[in-house]
Amino acid sequence: MDFFEIMEKGGILMYPILFCSVISLIILMERLVALRKSRIVSGYDLVIHLAQTGSWSELAKEVKKRDDYLSLILDLVLADDTQEDPAKVTEMYAKRVSSGIYRWISIPGIMATISPLLGLLGTTLGMIKIFNRFTEAGGNPMILAGGIWEALITTAAGLTVAIPSLVIYRYLSYRADSAIEDVEFTLEKVLMYRTKSDITGNMKFSEKNR
Secondary structure (H helix, E strand, O other): OOOHHHHHHHHOHHHHHHHHHHHHHHHHHHHHHOOOOHOOOOOHHHHHHHHOOHHHHHHHHHOOOOOOHHHHHHHHHHHOOOOHHHHHHHHHHHHHHHHHOOOOOHHHHHHHHHHHHHHHHHHHHHHHHHHHHHHHHOOOOOHHHHHHHHHHHHHHHHHHHHHHHHHHHHHHHHHHHHHHHHHHHHHHHHHHHHHHHHHHHHHHHHHHHH
């Protein structure tokens, strides 16, 4: 029995189940591209070197050339002139930008929930039709036996979609969490060097005014 025959025997609910599988695969491919290493933290060594040496103007120019999440955050942080606590400013922009890392990730989880329910609904509707035919045929057991396996196709299809979708959801959640950890680690190091730079600058300013 080929794919098209399975779709035909499974009934109309096979199409939304198929749609769920396509959506999960599209999200997987899109997120694999979006969460690649170069898109999360680019030029780590250079960023840390510039922060360590206090070359903040050079760092500001460098991050403007990049489109990774770390550079987007640093660009906003270094351009902020509100004189607020650097830690609070960094956290604010990190939350704003990093939300994009988790974009669409919940969708495969939703597909993993919906698809088996659609399969169960298809089986229930199929069983109703089978018992209706069984009654009309005067209790012919051949109709009952032949129709049950067709009614179960949607349940099997729903589970076949739900299991990989759940795996995709868990995997993408792990990738997103790892990406957030990488961004937070780098930001903490940059913030540490920036705080040291501010303290050193204030000490030098105080010495000059003695």
